[in-house]
Amino acid sequence: MSLSRDQIAQRISQELRDGYYVNLGIGIPTLVANYVPEGMSVMFQSENGLLGMGPFPTEKTIDPDLINAGKQTVTAVTGACYFSSAESFAMIRGGHVDLTVLGAFEVDSQGNIASWMIPGKLVKGMGGAMDLVASARNIIVAMAHANKAGESKILKACTLPLTGIHCVKKVVTDLAVLELKEGVFHLLERAPGVSVEEIVSKTEAPLVIPENVPEMVFSHFATLAT
Amino acid sequence: MAGFNKVVSTYDEALNGLTSGMTVMVGGFGLCGIPEGLIQQMVKLGVKDLTCISNNAGVDGFGLGLLLEHRQMRTMIASYVGENALFEQLFISGELEVKLTPQGTLAEKIRAGGAGIPAFFTPTGYGTMVAEGKETREYNGKPYVLEEALTADFSLVKAWKADTMGNLIYRRTTMNFNPMMAAAGRITVAEVEEIVEPGELDPDFIHTPGIYVQRVIQGTFEKRIEQRTLLSSTSAS
Numbered sequence: 296m297s298l299s300r301d302q303i304a305q306r307i308s309q310e311l312r313d314g315y316y317v318n319l320g321i322g323i324p325t326l327v328a329n330y331v332p333e334g335m336s337v338m339f340q341s342e343n344g345l346l347g348m349g350p351f352p353t354e355k356t357i358d359p360d361l362i363n364a365g366k367q368t369v370t371a372v373t374g375a376c377y378f379s380s381a382e383s384f385a386m387i388r389g390g391h392v393d394l395t396v397l398g399a400f401e402v403d404s405q406g407n408i409a410s411w412m413i414p415g416k417l418v419k420g421m422g423g424a425m426d427l428v429a430s431a432r433n434i435i436v437a438m439a440h441a442n443k444a445g446e447s448k449i450l451k452a453c454t455l456p457l458t459g460i461h462c463v464k465k466v467v468t469d470l471a472v473l474e475l476k477e478g479v480f481h482l483l484e485r486a487p488g489v490s491v492e493e494i495v496s497k498t499e500a501p502l503v504i505p506e507n508v509p510e511m512v513f514s515h516f517a518t519l520a521t
Numbered sequence: 522m523a524g525f526n527k528v529v530s531t532y533d534e535a536l537n538g539l540t541s542g543m544t545v546m547v548g549g550f551g552l553c554g555i556p557e558g559l560i561q562q563m564v565k566l567g568v569k570d571l572t573c574i575s576n577n578a579g580v581d582g583f584g585l586g587l588l589l590e591h592r593q594m595r596t597m598i599a600s601y602v603g604e605n606a607l608f609e610q611l612f613i614s615g616e617l618e619v620k621l622t623p624q625g626t627l628a629e630k631i632r633a634g635g636a637g638i639p640a641f642f643t644p645t646g647y648g649t650m651v652a653e654g655k656e657t658r659e660y661n662g663k664p665y666v667l668e669e670a671l672t673a674d675f676s677l678v679k680a681w682k683a684d685t686m687g688n689l690i691y692r693r694t695t696m697n698f699n700p701m702m703a704a705a706g707r708i709t710v711a712e713v714e715e716i717v718e719p720g721e722l723d724p725d726f727i728h729t730p731g732i733y734v735q736r737v738i739q740g741t742f743e744k745r746i747e748q749r750t751l752l753s754s755t756s757a758s
Contacts, residue, residue: 342624343550344694351752359553359744360681360693366551366604367750377693379700379728380550380576381632384625388644407648417613418621419603425651426625429644430663460648 296488297469298511303437305330306511307396307467310435311337318342318387318427320397321365323437327396338372340392342383342423347375364423384426395431397424399438401453404500406463406475408436409455421458428459440468440497447499449473449480470494472511479503484511527687527737528716532562535710535738536675541568543674546631546702547575547585551604551747554695555584556712558740559677564591572596574631574671576624576698578608583745592616598671600624604747623651626668628701633670635704635733640669676706679740680729683713684720687734688727696728703733712740 298306304326311317311331318340319325328348331337339348341363348363349370356370363369371377386392399410408428411421428434441447449466466473471494472484481503485494487510495502529535536559539545545563549555560579563571564587571594578599579585588594589607596618602608611617622630623645633641642665646652656667678699681692689711691699703709711734 341694343553344697351750353752357746357749357751358693359746360695362551362553362694362746362748364550365748366553367748368746369750371693377691377696380624380628380697381701384628388625412650417609420599420601420621421623421651422601423624425623425649426645429625429647457649459646 296486298486301326301329302513303467303469305513306472307435307437308332310394310465311335312393313337315393316340316346316391317394317396318392320424320427322398324396324398325365338374340383340386341369342380342387342427344378344380344383345369345371345375346378346386347372349375384423387423387426388430390430390432392431394433394435395427396435396437397427399436399448399458400455401448401450402436402438402463402466403450403453404475404478404480405452406461407453408458408463409453410458412456414456424458428462431462434462434464436463436466438466438468440470440494445497447497449498449500451500470497473502481505482508484509486511525686525731527731527734528685529736529738532558532565532738535559535712535736536562536566538708539563539566539568539675542570543568544572544574546671546673546676546706547573548676548678548697548699548702549584550576550694550697552580552584552745554679554691554697554699555579556677556679556710556740557584557742558738559710559712560584560587563588563593567591567593569593570595572598574598574673576600576627578602578605580604580747581607589617596620598622598627600627626651628698630668630671631698631701631705634672635701638670640667642666643668671705673702673706674708676702676709678703678709678711680711680713682715682717682722683711683734683737684717684722684731685737686719687711687731687737688722689713689729689734690722690726691728700729703729708735709733710736710738712738714740714742
């Protein structure tokens with residue numbers, strides 16, 4: 296069975312490490328914050344100027360002066376700090392953020408990512424996405440493996456306008472975990488109950504398949520969304 | 522000290538000299554940390570053909586959305602403009618020119634403008650549409666794009682506290698683009714929640730030094746929330 300959005304986030308949370316500074320994009324990546332493993336300390340960076348983003352506020356603690364990059368009201372954890380947008384992107388472009396998780400329309404074998412613009416549809420802007428992928432040390436893309444018509448979003452070459460080039464390292468989809476090594480995607484894991492054949496059929500890019508492709512392991516399976 | 526007293530008491534004084542065709546920077550991220558009263562004053566002045574530099578374009582009927590409503594903007598430089606239906610309409614009809622700029626590049630262009638740096642190389646946007654027509658160069662084997670600085674005739678910023686000399690302190694995530702814009706404006710006007718006497722702000726904790734600020738005005742703020750999200754609603758996302 297393919298993973299839900301929450302389950303994709305849960306699988307990505309296994310890539311977190313104690314002491315990481317992490318930037319989460321809008322959509323599925325935001326959900327990763329709900330699955331930080333117990334006993335692990337992670338600081339979330341929000342590019343509008345907050346390091347140490349906490350959960351959403353309550354009616355009592357809501358503050359219009361405190362939002363995240365998705366313009367949602369949030370809280371700050373103990374040890375958080377605030378700073379300007381220039382400082383924020385110095386952290387991002389300067390390679391100080393340990394892990395960046397973001398969504399995408401398409402990725403390809405060159406490590407290119409397209410995530411901000413679909414020609415013919417209204418262009419809303421790239422926000423901070425181009426800066427986030429430009430020199431991040433470690434990027435994980437969270438996305439659906441194929442579109443609703445079953446067409447692959449893991450391509451030989453992206454067809455949509457790019458957000459950045461040669462930057463994708465790992466992709467977690469509703470079907471699989473893929474790692475890009477020397478210009479080729481390697482199939483690392485498959486979603487529980489999903490066959491290698493299904494993954495291959497929904498992957499346009501060349502795929503290296505090891506003899507044994509383990510199923511993803513979840514300590515407790517997220518059942519929030521379907 | 523009189524020469525350093527930058528407090529003005531009316532919005533007319535605050536934006537005195539702002540005329541049609543000017544370039545105006547407006548602080549804020551979404552509706553967070555925007556100079557609400559100064560934007561309303563621009564509407565009142567009826568100035569046209571403005572080039573506005575701001576991360577976003579407000580929402581319908583609030584923030585910079587008000588300038589769109591009155592067709593006062595000719596050009597908008599922003600990183601994300603998604604929350605405004607009127608913006609979409611003006612953009613598609615060609616009434617409004619839009620220069621979409623990556624958020625970090627926008628912040629750095631403004632920072633550079635205020636700091637006397639005419640241009641800089643950044644990795645952001647290399648190999649994408651953003652880099653088209655721009656000079657590129659390799660440093661240590663990595664490609665970079667040349668981006669030029671931005672300055673403005675007026676910068677309108679929002680701060681939490683100011684002293685009468687124009688030293689500013691921001692609160693939480695309202696800082697965003699405000700400090701860089703303060704430095705990049707030929708005339709910078711700060712609309713603030715509280716004005717105190719010199720010496721009342723700890724010099725160790727000033728965010729924007731008063732040298733960048735020409736005028737200070739006491740404002741009142743609605744602080745409209747764009748995405749009201751509460752803890753109980755997390756599972757719905």
